Amino acid sequence: MQRIKFIDRMAAGRVSRRQMLQAAGAFGVGTLVLPRRSAAAEVLTCLEWGGYDSPDYFQPYVTKYGAQPNFSIFAGEEDALAKVLAGFAADVMHPCNYSVARFVNAGVAKEIDTARLSHWADVFPALQSAEGVVMDGKVVMAPADWGNSSIAYRPDLMPPEFAADPTWAIFYEDEYAGRVAMTDNEMAIVIGAMVGGMPYDEAYKLEGAALEAAAKEWGTKAVNTAKFLWTDSSEVQQAMASGEIVAAYAWNDLVANLRAEGVPVELAVPKEGMFTWFCGLTLLNTGKGDEQAAYDFIDAWLSPETGKALIEGSGYGHANIKAFEIADPQAVANMGITDPVEMMKNSIVFKTPTDAVQEGFNKVWGDTKALKY
Amino acid sequence: MTDLTASEPAPPARDREALRRWLRGYALLSPALSVTIAMLALPMAALLLLSFWTQSGFELDRTPTLANYAELVRPSAEPTVWFGIPFHLAYPVPAILMVKSLVMSLMATLAVIALAYPMAYFLAFRVHRHKALWIILITIPFWTSYLLRVFAWKVVLGFNGAINSGLKALGIIDKPLEFLLYNPGAVVITLAHSWVAFAILPIYVSLEKIDRSLLEAASDLGDSRWKRFRRITLPLSAPGTVAAALLVFIPTVGDYVTPTLVGGPGGTMIGNLVQDLFLKQNNAPLGAAVAITMMAIIALLVALFLWAIGYARIRSRRL
Missing domain, CATH: 3.40.190.10 (Periplasmic binding protein-like II)
Structure with missing residues (x-):
């Protein structure tokens, strides 16, 4: 339907240059033949694990922007890194504690200003300062999920x-x-x-x-x-x-x-x-999307509602303490250990x-x- | 000045006509030519250039060097034995996968010809009405995406797939057969099916062009059906068959989608290595070198094959 509408509008001359570029960009020709668009117009592009592209995990973002960001699914962090280094313009990446350093060392990650994240205060304090979240005194990953x-x-x-x-x-x-x-x-x-x-x-x-x-x-x-x-x-x-x-x-x-x-x-x-891992969102400096949108996306991931969806849907833990208060008590009980610090003591942290x-x-x-x- | 130009002899009309024809030829060719240059020649040149660079960490070292190619043939005292073949190489993976891919593609090509030839024969000699409809029917598998066709084989060969459930329902087996999927055999089957329609058409065209009076003459002179096929039909359809074989062999050597989906850990081919080097090991220059070497080897093999079967002779005989 979307496609037919687009062709109709195009035929009627009611497609703006920007929309036309967007459509061209979807086929990978935009950047090659057409002039560059202003940064603010770009849709957010996220490198994500398969399954995490479900809107359940970033509902506040969808509510605010009325649409989902673009996703590129990867099977492993190294694939995603190779893709970014090859020139793929992504704004947000979902690495884990053991892999975020690769992105920082490759020079594609940028520091996260935690003051711009409304849910940061509710993140488990141990995660806020964990290795992989903070590197050289800078927050490079906003911890979100663990398991x-x-x-x-x-x-x-x-x-x-x-x-x-x-x-x-x-x-x-x-x-x-x-x-x-x-x-x-x-x-x-x-x-x-x-x-x-x-x-x-x-x-x-x-x-x-x-x-x-x-x-x-x-x-x-x-x-x-x-x-x-x-x-x-x-x-x-x-x-x-x-x-x-x-x-x-x-x-x-x-x-x-x-x-x-x-x-x-x-x-x-x-x-x-x-093994225990915890993963989170990292801002990449390769993106063309709006930085505020990237922060909103990360903030959506840290929201207790996302945590509730993670706990109930996947059996994963979440970084937000409040998530465990609003999630189904049965699902929380099924998880066993609900404190990431406790979990890390009893297992091998990557x-x-x-x-x-x-x-x-x-x-x-x-x-x-x-x-x- | 004006005198000079006026006194110059006008170019003969014949030359002008030739030039015009030459220009018109290129004008007609230009869309295809520009696409070929933009989509094939330029990327190839980029790939070739990339193969002379090296990767160091996250950076590309742009000093031209043959290091990547040297890496592919660097000898080692201790051989890596694969299927009883010793590879005296320090980095034997590309060589081994190359051999494996060639063997797998060859098997797929033979399977394709074996499947396509009878179909083309039937179409050329036995179908008299609605030929166009038959040809359209043959292309029906192409109406779905390549990926879907490969996935369909996953469903057919799978643990709970069509073959296993069918055999179980018939009571022939009580445990699903596990050797169907995730091995080189599954890759060969899938490739053979995916490419068979490409092979039918060239063979069909060759067979269709055979002058029927030659066949009649052979029969009149006492040839049996088999002898007639061997002495007339087969040689005269050789150009189409050879074309079909090349059409299947060349692209399947480098395929990586099919091995990824149905090959399992043991069904990888050289294309998977190129993909792995580019996308996972973050060593695009080495990947480019492997890709270029692969192309050179395939080109060489195809040239050798054409020379061995005397392709020029076959072609000239047709005229």
């Missing part, structure tokens, strides 16, 4: 011994070949090294020959054991619902979503440790590798995948 990375499994399809003593080792054992799904991420190597007895604090910063050896041993095993390496959560949810796979590296939302469908699924606490380490991991993981046959 776990662990093993989601089908209790009806997995042996009871696993439930009694869950372990990440299942992703590296022939016994589970073709029945589990790892994430398409270098974490597969890190976790493998942990299964081999190395503590996380050493495994996350492997380099050089040690990294190559770990990739050869654990990366190859992970790639060979996995039915597939998942990049979008709906893929792994479908496979898990059908019983194609019995266990997967997953976040809390998979458990919440599948339970809502009536599929029995549990989030394990593996003996090697469960750490930020240096750029060199991250690039090393990117390379060996890409190579490991390519060599599978």
Whole structure:
């Protein structure tokens, strides 16, 4: 409908230059052949995780502007960073505590003025000053959501011994070949090294020959054991619902979503440790959108209503303390630990590798995948 | 001055006519030519240029160097063994994926020809009425997006997909077959299906052009049906078949969408590596070098193939 209307208006000469440019821009030709528009006219562009583009998570923004921002969905932060560095003009990015430094180091992030965020005061104080939120005394990420990375499994399809003593080792054992799904991420190597007895604090910063050896041993095993390496959560949810796979590296939302469908699924606490991450919004300096709109978008993410939607819909935690007061008490109870500080004490918080380490991991993981046959 | 110009002999009308024709030829060609230059030649030039630069951290080092190409062939004492083939390379991934992609594409191409030839044959020799309708029917798969067709194969081959549920309902199997999806075989099947319609048309045109009196003559002189096919139909349809094979082989080597969706961890091809280098490993120059090398290898192989089958001879025979 929208399209036909546009053509009609264009034929009637009722399309302004700006609208015409916008339409051209949608096909990627705008910047090439047409003069640049003023910055204020641009729609906000956000780099977002799949699923987070639902208006439930930024309703106040939609209310104020009457429309959603543009989204570009990424599978991993490194993809998003490569895209930005290749010239993609995004205003807001959704990195996590362990990955925000990559954006800062690459020179594409800018400082957030917390005074412009109306909900900042309600953010857990521990998160306000956490590593990854503040870098060199500047706030570079407004913390929004937090949760776990662990093993989601089908209790009806997995042996009871696993439930009694869950372990990440299942992703590296022939016994589970073709029945589990790892994430398409270098974490597969890190976790493998942990299964081999190395503590996380050493495994996350492997380099050089040690990294190559770990990739050869654990990366190859992970790639060979996995039915597939998942990049979008709906893929792994479908496979898990059908019983194609019995266990997967997953976040809390998979458990919440599948339970809502009536599929029995549990989030394990593996003996090697469960991971905790917290993510947030970072302002990028590459965008052409209105800065106030970017702040409004971030503020919308920090609102307690968004937190309520996150807690009830995905089983994730939220950075706003008030979110837990207005959310369904049953959903809050299902989460278990609702204080991020408490959660971080009881699990492994993802750490930020240096750029060199991250690039090393990117390379060996890409190579490991390519060599599978 | 005016005298001079006046005394100059007028150009012969023939030359002017030739020039006019030449200009008109280019004018007719210019839309296609400008699109080709803008969409193919310029990006290719950019890619080539990029492949001589290097990536250092987040920055591009613009000093021209052959380092990226050297990286692709840098030898190593310790070979990486893949399928029993030792690769004496320090960075064997591109070489291995290149070989793998070529093999997978070759299999897909053979499958496409095997599927398309009988269909084209039927269309050329057995269909006498509503030919246009038949041709339109063949193109129906193209009315949906390429992506949807690939996804459809995911549904057909999947764990709870059409094949598995069908076999289960018939009681032939009690556990879903797991070897259908997420492997190189699934990629070959999907590629074969996606490209078969491209192959039918050139083969059909070749077959359609065969002079029917040659076939009659062969029969009259005592050739059996099979001999007649082998000695007349097959050689005369060779140009179309070769064209179809190239039309399928060349683009499928570099495909990355199909392997991404149905290939699983083991079904990756060289296109996936290029994508990974550009979009994930943030090493566009190396990705460009891999892409250029891939193009050069494909061009070389195609030239060798055409030379080996004596394509020039086949073409001249047709005239």
